[in-house]
Amino acid sequence: MIKATNLTKRFDDNVALASLTTEITAGSIYGLVGSNGAGKSTFLRLIAGVYHADEGSIQVDGQPVFENSQVKDKIFFLADELFFFSNYTMNQMAKFYSGLYTNWSQKIYNQLCVTFPVNANKRINTFSKGMQRQVAVILALSTRPEILLLDEAFDGLDPVIRGLVRKILADEVANRGITVIISSHNLRELEDLCDQVGVLHHGKILFQRDIDDLKLGFFKVQCAFKPLPEKTAFSGLDLLQFDTRGSLVNLIARGKRDEILEYIEKMSPLFVETIPLTLEEVFIHEMEAVGYDYSNILF
Numbered sequence: 001m002i003k004a005t006n007l008t009k010r011f012d013d014n015v016a017l018a019s020l021t022t023e024i025t026a027g028s029i030y031g032l033v034g035s036n037g038a039g040k041s042t043f044l045r046l047i048a049g050v051y052h053a054d055e056g057s058i059q060v061d062g063q064p065v066f067e068n069s070q071v072k073d074k075i076f077f078l079a080d081e082l083f084f085f086s087n088y089t090m091n092q093m094a095k096f097y098s099g100l101y102t103n104w105s106q107k108i109y110n111q112l113c114v115t116f117p118v119n120a121n122k123r124i125n126t127f128s129k130g131m132q133r134q135v136a137v138i139l140a141l142s143t144r145p146e147i148l149l150l151d152e153a154f155d156g157l158d159p160v161i162r163g164l165v166r167k168i169l170a171d172e173v174a175n176r177g178i179t180v181i182i183s184s185h186n187l188r189e190l191e192d193l194c195d196q197v198g199v200l201h202h203g204k205i206l207f208q209r210d211i212d213d214l215k216l217g218f219f220k221v222q223c224a225f226k227p228l229p230e231k232t233a234f235s236g237l238d239l240l241q242f243d244t245r246g247s248l249v250n251l252i253a254r255g256k257r258d259e260i261l262e263y264i265e266k267m268s269p270l271f272v273e274t275i276p277l278t279l280e281e282v283f284i285h286e287m288e289a290v291g292y293d294y295s296n297i298l299f
């Protein structure tokens with residue numbers, strides 16, 4: 001488990017992380033979303049032990065990370081700005097990493113070289129941005145990390161490669177129980193991948209939820225009546241949104257699908273159907289409920 005307690009990091013008088021406290025469960029994929037400058041990279045760098053906290057602590061399985069080589073050996077941090085030695089090929093970088101990480105797997109590396117369309121013997125600095133990111137992902141996975149920190153890892157990857165990386169990450173979590181933390185500006189990108197999402201804003205986690213709880217806890221309902229009941233007839237539902245057009249009612253309610261449907265069926269609708277909300281819609285409503293305007297935070 002990764003545990004941050006009152007984690008604070010300043011750069012001169014700029015507070016990048018402001019007493020951030022959170023826990024990230026081992027064996028899960030955690031999505032860290034937030035706008036530019038929210039503190040995502042700083043948080044990942046603190047988890048990786050690249051930075052030392054000014055105040056508070058960050059622990060991995062109860063151990064501090066900073067200057068702790070045993071813990072750092074289990075972590076791979078894939079930064080948003082990639083670094084490769086100039087003129088190196090991927091094979092040469094792989095040789096370098098194999099000496100650095102005790103869990104390096106040449107077998108996995110060889111497999112990934114076949115899976116990804118990258119030439120391992122060509123100089124990396126001749127590759128496109130997306131190809132360089134593929135190289136970084138291959139090297140990261142070959143170190144067999146227990147904790148993989150990905151800073152905007154999907155940036156520049158085409159949809160096919162994105163799909164491939166998502167599948168590999170999901171397999172790594174399912175088969176090896178690794179923990180993945182992935183930062184992004186885009187909630188939609190994380191929707192099908194993460195178990196948990198945290199929203200970082202001005203250096204604090206504003207909001208953190210299990211995705212399954214979120215997705216299964218809200219429903220959009222469309223129903224029609226003749227005659228149309230008063231809005232008060234729906235007051236037994238936990239309504240987040242309600243509007244009518246002619247005999248049609250569109251509402252968003254919090255709760256279990258069966259219970260919402262049962263409540264509406266008792267009002268004898270002409271028809272009723274439920275549609276699950278997208279993760280983005282759920283966030284808009286959940287964050288509004290705690291007094292935040294989602295559009296100011298993630299767009």
Ligand SMILES: Nc1ncnc2c1ncn2[C@@H]1O[C@H](COP(=O)(O)OP(=O)(O)OP(=O)(O)O)[C@@H](O)[C@H]1O
Nearest residue numbers: 011014015016034035036037038039040041042043
């Ligand atoms: N090395 C640094 N020196 C000075 N200030 C920094 C440094 N790194 C980050 N900051 C500042 O800390 C704050 C948080 O930055 P950070 O890079 O963590 O945000 P982010 O959420 O990753 O942003 P982005 O989405 O733009 O990558 C910003 O105000 C940034 O200017």
